[in-house]
Amino acid sequence: MIASLALLSVLGCGPSLDEEPEPEQALGTVDSALTTCGTSCPNGYYATGSGPNYACGNAFGNTATSCNPITGASLAACGTYCPNGYYATGSGSNSACGTAFGNTATSCKATSGSSLTACGTYCPNGYYATGSGSNYACGTAFGNTATSCKTIEGASLTTCGKYCPLEYYASSSGFNYACGDAFGNTATACKATSGSSLTTCGTYCPNGYYATGSGSNSACGTAFGNTATSCKTIEGASLTTCGTYCPLEYYASSSGSNYACGDAFGNTATACKATSGSSLTTCGTYCPNGYYATGSGSNYACGTAFGSTATACKAIAGASLTTCGTYCPNGYYATSSGPNYSCGNAFGNTATSCSQL
Numbered sequence: 001m002i003a004s005l006a007l008l009s010v011l012g013c014g015p016s017l018d019e020e021p022e023p024e025q026a027l028g029t030v031d032s033a034l035t036t037c038g039t040s041c042p043n044g045y046y047a048t049g050s051g052p053n054y055a056c057g058n059a060f061g062n063t064a065t066s067c068n069p070i071t072g073a074s075l076a077a078c079g080t081y082c083p084n085g086y087y088a089t090g091s092g093s094n095s096a097c098g099t100a101f102g103n104t105a106t107s108c109k110a111t112s113g114s115s116l117t118a119c120g121t122y123c124p125n126g127y128y129a130t131g132s133g134s135n136y137a138c139g140t141a142f143g144n145t146a147t148s149c150k151t152i153e154g155a156s157l158t159t160c161g162k163y164c165p166l167e168y169y170a171s172s173s174g175f176n177y178a179c180g181d182a183f184g185n186t187a188t189a190c191k192a193t194s195g196s197s198l199t200t201c202g203t204y205c206p207n208g209y210y211a212t213g214s215g216s217n218s219a220c221g222t223a224f225g226n227t228a229t230s231c232k233t234i235e236g237a238s239l240t241t242c243g244t245y246c247p248l249e250y251y252a253s254s255s256g257s258n259y260a261c262g263d264a265f266g267n268t269a270t271a272c273k274a275t276s277g278s279s280l281t282t283c284g285t286y287c288p289n290g291y292y293a294t295g296s297g298s299n300y301a302c303g304t305a306f307g308s309t310a311t312a313c314k315a316i317a318g319a320s321l322t323t324c325g326t327y328c329p330n331g332y333y334a335t336s337s338g339p340n341y342s343c344g345n346a347f348g349n350t351a352t353s354c355s356q357l
Contacts, residue, residue: 041067047078050098080141082108088119091139121182123149129160132180162223164190170201173221203264205231211242214262244305246272252283255303278315285346287313293324296344328354
């Protein structure tokens with residue numbers, strides 16, 4: 001129904017998208033509307049209009065946006081993005097939205113049920129794509145395209161395109177004309193992650209796994225370069241992964257050739273250690289989460305993959321700290337900077353003093 005109204009609006013017939021639909025059911029606490037500078041509404045609100053406001057100043061493009069609380073089974077939001085928990089069913093002109101939103105509004109519905117049809121090529125959270133086709137109610141904002149979506153469940157599923165949902169991995173791919181041009185007429189067979197090892201199409205292991213090798217696999221198809229990667233569960237105080245990226249909460253201690261990793265990873269593997277202690281030394285110039293750089297220098301064990309460079313890191317703590325480079329850790333701000341040759345060329349021989357927010 002909302003999509004039909006959206007099409008009539010575009011054609012100049014029926015209700016306009018300027019008229020916000022009445023909520024059919026409450027999804028959250030209703031607060032009062034507000035007006036904010038710029039074009040981004042705060043969490044829990046969506047945009048209903050925008051216009052000039054010189055009190056907002058140049059920093060906000062002299063623009064202000066009217067925002068309403070996110071509530072109800074349906075709503076009309078300025079622009080082409082629906083709030084979390086909603087999906088697009090149509091779009092059309094809405095002069096109240098202003099040039100900041102391309103004078104466009106989108107009709108949105110609250111997600112519910114085992115299947116739905118969303119404008120564009122992205123399914124809402126908790127759903128995956130099973131097909132796509134033309135839908136003029138979606139409007140040019142969405143390329144006049146809509147996607148059929150189903151709820152994510154089961155040990156296996158087949159999704160349009162090449163990206164499996166989180167906690168799933170690709171086992172094969174091939175042509176599927178129901179997926180349409182929007183997805184390159186391609187579909188991917190996905191399996192739920194389980195066990196200590198698995199083989200996935202492409203070069204990216206699913207969450208909780210790391211790469212141990214790669215090679216040809218025609219079942220993966222051209223969408224994945226006919227390549228598959230062997231993956232293992234992330235565990236232990238140390239591990240060796242293909243490529244140059246260690247899993248989160250690990251850091252690189254060395255790298256070298258490993259032909260089992262294959263061309264997909266440049267025949268390179270990296271030795272990784274679990275982060276621990278107040279200080280550590282990692283290959284490259286990036287400290288792991290929770291640490292900041294205090295110096296850098298040559299380390300040939302790190303190999304050419306890391307420019308034969310290693311960085312000394314310390315655990316983030318205290319009201320103030322001095323880090324190499326010009327970026328302070330999250331929760332800190334820069335108070336001064338200057339030369340520090342222990343930081344090395346990797347950081348431009350520069351250090352920054354940071355204070356806690």
